[in-house]
Amino acid sequence: MWLSKSIVHLASLLPLCWLYYHAINDTLGADPVETVIHFTGIGALNLLLITLLISPSAERFKQPKLLKFRRMLGLWAFTYALLHLLNFIAFELQFDWSLLFSEIVERPYITVGMAAFVVLLLLTVTSVNRIKKQMGPKWQKLHNWVYIASIAVVVHFYWSIKSDIYEPGIYAIMLAWLLALRKLKIKRWLKIG
Amino acid sequence: MLIKNPKSYELKEHQVTDETTYLNRRELLKKMGYVGTGSLLASASANAGPLDFFGKKEDDKVFARTALDFKAQPQDGSEILTPEAKVASHNNFYEFGLDKADPAKNSQGLKVDPWQLSISGEMNNPFTLGYDDLFKKYPLEERIYRLRCVEAWSMVIPWVGFSLADVIKAANPTSKAKYVAFETLYDPKQMPGQRSRRIGGGIDYPYVEGLRIDEAMNRLSFLSVGLYGKTLPPQNGAPIRLVVPWKYGFKSIKSIVSIKLVEKQPPTTWNILAPHEYGFYANVNPAVSHPRWSQASERRITTGGLFARNRIETLPFNGYGEEVAALYKNMDLAKFY
Numbered sequence: 003m004w005l006s007k008s009i010v011h012l013a014s015l016l017p018l019c020w021l022y023y024h025a026i027n028d029t030l031g032a033d034p035v036e037t038v039i040h041f042t043g044i045g046a047l048n049l050l051l052i053t054l055l056i057s058p059s060a061e062r063f064k065q066p067k068l069l070k071f072r073r074m075l076g077l078w079a080f081t082y083a084l085l086h087l088l089n090f091i092a093f094e095l096q097f098d099w100s101l102l103f104s105e106i107v108e109r110p111y112i113t114v115g116m117a118a119f120v121v122l123l124l125l126t127v128t129s130v131n132r133i134k135k136q137m138g139p140k141w142q143k144l145h146n147w148v149y150i151a152s153i154a155v156v157v158h159f160y161w162s163i164k165s166d167i168y169e170p171g172i173y174a175i176m177l178a179w180l181l182a183l184r185k186l187k188i189k190r191w192l193k194i195g
Numbered sequence: 196m197l198i199k200n201p202k203s204y205e206l207k208e209h210q211v212t213d214e215t216t217y218l219n220r221r222e223l224l225k226k227m228g229y230v231g232t233g234s235l236l237a238s239a240s241a242n243a244g245p246l247d248f249f250g251k252k253e254d255d256k257v258f259a260r261t262a263l264d265f266k267a268q269p270q271d272g273s274e275i276l277t278p279e280a281k282v283a284s285h286n287n288f289y290e291f292g293l294d295k296a297d298p299a300k301n302s303q304g305l306k307v308d309p310w311q312l313s314i315s316g317e318m319n320n321p322f323t324l325g326y327d328d329l330f331k332k333y334p335l336e337e338r339i340y341r342l343r344c345v346e347a348w349s350m351v352i353p354w355v356g357f358s359l360a361d362v363i364k365a366a367n368p369t370s371k372a373k374y375v376a377f378e379t380l381y382d383p384k385q386m387p388g389q390r391s392r393r394i395g396g397g398i399d400y401p402y403v404e405g406l407r408i409d410e411a412m413n414r415l416s417f418l419s420v421g422l423y424g425k426t427l428p429p430q431n432g433a434p435i436r437l438v439v440p441w442k443y444g445f446k447s448i449k450s451i452v453s454i455k456l457v458e459k460q461p462p463t464t465w466n467i468l469a470p471h472e473y474g475f476y477a478n479v480n481p482a483v484s485h486p487r488w489s490q491a492s493e494r495r496i497t498t499g500g501l502f503a504r505n506r507i508e509t510l511p512f513n514g515y516g517e518e519v520a521a522l523y524k525n526m527d528l529a530k531f532y
Contacts, residue, residue, distance in 0.1 A: 025500055025501040026501050027500055028498065032281035032284045032285030032295065033281075033285055035494065035501065036295065036348075093501055093502075096504060098506065101491070101492070109487055109488060110487075111487060162487075165293075165396040165469075166293050167397060168392075
């Protein structure tokens with residue numbers, strides 16, 4: 003368990019080291035800013051989908067141990083999303099805060115992306131065992147919002163693109179499949195919630 | 196001649212090579228004769244990362260570029276040039292793929308000789324330019340222009356070519372010639388994006404663009420056959436492409452095979468694809484946002500990595516208002532975006 007957890011951490015961390023090493027040295031293509039933003043954004047989405055794959059796989063293949071990886075993968079998804087946002091603020095907008103706020107308000111794809119980020123932030127903050135216990139049944143209700151957030155992330159990706167529909171389309175199909183796997187749970191949640 | 200350079204301690208040696216090379220280009224080109232971009236493209240492949248599920252394979256053939264003979268533009272030092280390696284590795288040319296690095300990877304085998312550029316339509320003297328004509332028929336000159344992409348990044352590029360007006364005058368237009376329609380090569384065998392809607396971004400090819408005749412006759416409208424003193428690499432639109440520096444980059448159509456004078460406003464590719472986002476005029480205008488992002492500022496791509504502080508204000512008409520603003524007198528540029 004210790005070893006496999008280390009592997010997950012390294013597999014998530016090393017690409018970031020590689021990315022920022024090249025970006026800082028200007029050896030990441032012509033526009034390192036665009037590349038780091040796209041890389042961390044797609045990375046966050048990939049990690050989010052892998053996180054959503056854990057519970058259905060654990061159930062299907064009767065491997066409850068897999069659940070031990072769910073939180074760490076979710077936290078890595080958040081880390082990539084956080085870097086994605088920080089890259090946008092620091093390197094794309096270069097700390098033009100008024101531009102950031104007007105973009106959040108005026109551009110639907112950024113509004114949706116920020117909303118997803120806020121949800122992931124809440125899930126991250128409440129992921130600590132102590133808080134989880136204190137929250138009781140409310141915790142699960144809050145963490146069901148990961149489904150809403152992941153839909154928002156795919157919409158954010160689709161709306162951010164100029165003309166291609168295939169790549170976001172593939173992500174939309176993968177997400178639809180992951181949500182369909184937990185159809186009953188989501189139905190129950192929406193009725194109660 | 197005053198050359199403005201950032202302070203030396205901010206730059207690493209490999210980052211300034213391009214400008215030095217450029218300034219000594221006469222001598223260097225004489226020594227080298229033919230120069231390829233192979234070594235310059237080496238960094239372009241770094242874009243596909245381990246978590247990128249859609250990484251693409253590379254092609255190691257490199258398109259051969261030839262040194263050109265042209266009248267150089269004296270530099271006033273007011274702009275830092277975008278290094279040649281970046282100009283030739285960061286391209287929107289969806290015929291060769293959607294990623295900025297795709298065109299440089301996928302276009303190196305493009306056949307440009309023989310080439311036929313037909314000049315036709317409302318004119319008394321239609322004609323065709325072959326490959327050699329592109330470099331011999333009109334005296335070549337250099338123009339250092341800012342290029343502002345609609346995606347809010349920009350470059351400064353030393354083009355080589357001739358005025359579009361020279362070609363149109365030679366064709367002797369009739370009074371019905373109100374617009375100019377341009378068309379890119381349609382060759383699905385050579386252009387993967389034209390074979391597959393997935394690779395080509397769902398665009399209906401060939402790519403078409405257009406200008407009003409008075410815009411086309413403006414002295415800034417330029418047909419480029421080279422950059423940085425050599426013939427164009429395919430990813431930049433070899434063998435001949437339009438450069439309209441006061442409009443967003445997508446107006447500057449690449450690898451042109453047809454220039455036609457017409458009476459009615461011609462259809463243009465991005466306008467067909469998303470009419471509320473991309474207009475026919477597409478003049479650079481900080482006051483009119485793209486529906487999905489602001490156009491008030493831009494990131495200037497020169498040297499420097501992630502920490503380059505390169506966000507600058509976008510100027511109306513990309514700073515060329517003095518030459519072109521009169522073309523749009525009494526026009527509502529928010530309506531005709």
